[in-house]
Amino acid sequence: MTERESASEAILDVAEGISAEPITQWDLFVTRLRRHRLATIAFFYMGFIGFVALLAPLFTCQKDDTFCGRGPVEMSGLTTVLMLATALLVGYFAYRSFVSKLRGMAVALTFVTVVLGIFLVSSWGLLDVPHVNHYADQLPDESGRILVNIAPRGSIPLGTDDLGRDVLARVIHGGRASLAVGLVVGALVALLGTVIGSLAGYYPGVVDQSLMRFTDLVLGLPLLPVAIVVGRVLPELQFLPGFLKQGAWGIAVLVGLLVWGALARIVRAEFLSLREKEFVEAARAAGASDRRIIFRHILPNALSPIIVQTTLIVGTAIILEAALSFLGFGVRPPIPTWGGMAASGASIAVRGFWWELVFSAGALISTVLAINFIGDGLRDALDPTQTIERK
């Protein structure tokens, strides 16, 4: 019996009084999400990408690392296969734990915590750039020549770039920038958009007016030109701490601070309509405080547009970061990013060396595509007007 059937069966069981096991909103959500084939695959894929990117320092060799023998050339053959297999397994379990019926939320949270822990431990690669340049290692052959612009072949699955660096290693590391941007922007947008939107929506009058004027102001800024200026001057801003000047973190914070406006408007609109609903009135009549009404009554009901919109904004943010890096105002070389690799790949693709461009672009497009599919799937799954029996 497939899972889809089992969920429907469980619903029927309860309906017919056979089983007393309650069907939670989570179960309904998961069942609806699994209907969305592409979103399911996208979840799986993002787990895979996330895992590979998070653990990138473990997969690719470090400079003067004896473990890798002559360097990354050796490792790229067998280790790649092993790496992919492990990643697929972990991605699958991540997916299973996220959507499994039994205590899905708890398992998912544990998994996210563990992954975040690993991420923090391994993220020194992003924080402390000058000392880690395994992705900047050039590949020498037996006679010590640097292998520049090597087409993909057995031991170098994705070829090398114009400086003789392994494209596979750089694609893997490049994902870290995109992922950092995705995480930071997601968190920032969800926080800023929700707080500002809900305050504006719940407290009419001065609070609403001033917050919304501020939101209009941020939304009125032309996104790309402003992002380009900030990206350009970011490494030179005197008052910023060091880790924001280099690498993806500064870009992520910058993008996050520019794109929360749309979410704030949506949250405000939700709050405006929910505030007038009978259940809120009932809560108020029962003497609930503002805080309780906001957090226990309104916010949970406004959660689905927040989740969906944040997911979609994350996709946009990753594209924006890539565009900035492509133009040279995002994450600076030699730190690899997909956008930056596309830029250097484009310049050598003119001479027929297509691999760096194609693989970095492919990684970028597939990741954003997966995020958009997840957003689409979540939108369908979180829509309470959709019945479980829908086609």
Next chain:
Amino acid sequence: MFAYIIRRLVYGVVTLFALSLVVFLLIQFSGGSPLDRLKLNPRMQPVIAQLTELWGLDKPWYEQYFIWLRNFVTPVDVPAQEGLIVVLGKLGIRSWVAIAAAVAAVGYTVALFFVKVKANWWRTFRAFSIILTWLIAFWIIKSRIVFALNWGISFRGDGPVWDNIFGAAGNTFRLGATALLLALIVGIPLGIYQAIKQYSFFDQLGTMLSFITFSTPIFIIGVMLQLILALYMERWTGVKLFYVVGMTSSGYEELGRGLFGLPSLAQLGDVIQHLTLPAISIAAISMAGYSRFQRASMLEVMHSDYLRTAKAKGLPRRTVVVKHALRNALIPIVTLVSLDVAFIIGGAIITESIFGWPGVGRLYIGAIQSIDYPTIMAVVMAIGAGVVVMNIVADILYGVLDPRVRYD
């Protein structure tokens, strides 16, 4: 309605102030003087002194900001060369003509909104006469090149920023307008067809393709088009169909002139060969967006009650689809198109730097690289003003097309 527009304009001006302040402060705190590049050249000493005095570069940032602001709105006359540096002169009589044209255009637009005539022909007349007035005013201002705002002189030695931007804006307009047109004439029919044939193979294919296009960054579309349709195609088949750099070939002028000073067919072909690829790369994402949006809006109308009534009356399917459904389904996309202008300008910045298109975007990237702050500020303000105006236009158009919308 009128009060609403005025209020929106005030908000727009506030937004522009905030925008200018943010960008100005960022440049101020980025360390180093904007004249660092000029300092490398010993011959530039007098120029540096002059610029420092003109822009108050030795004063604190708030004074510099006010100097910039005052200059930014000050009209000046034709720039005159003087030594190494371009000097902007005082206002002459021809400048006053241009200013008068601008004031007359604004005054006419405002005055028309006070005339209360409730008739359809009046609305049409009002809209067209406003557009016409502005076109004439713009032509007077631009054609004589007598009128300029003191947007300063490029720190890279490119001359007056006003001239640079107005020179480049025409090129960006050519690219952006083509892209928008392309996106509309492909995207909307696609969406309508998908909605009529909902769940067909074509519909699903279209949905999938627009999803993929929507997730593809614009620079990848541009680079891929450049490589595959131009470079690799020429290499494999020997056919040179598209050019990848610039607006025209170097031998453009020798291609002959057509009648009435219009470009000849050969010249037109040359322009199209240059224009196609950058226009497609800007248009692709908007195209996907329009077809998705048009499909949704068409489906919503197709499932509405009045359409069922129309079908039940026994009207031919064609009448139902075109007269009842399509007309109403086209309303929402007007807003989308007006709001898309910001996105198209953003796309133009990226595309122009890929295709070497001499527009505002390339000007901007060049200015950013050498922190040429008069140019940066001017471009950002021009784009910001464009976005603000288009947002207002979107709202007004929506109100005009959909009588259910009321402004207060």
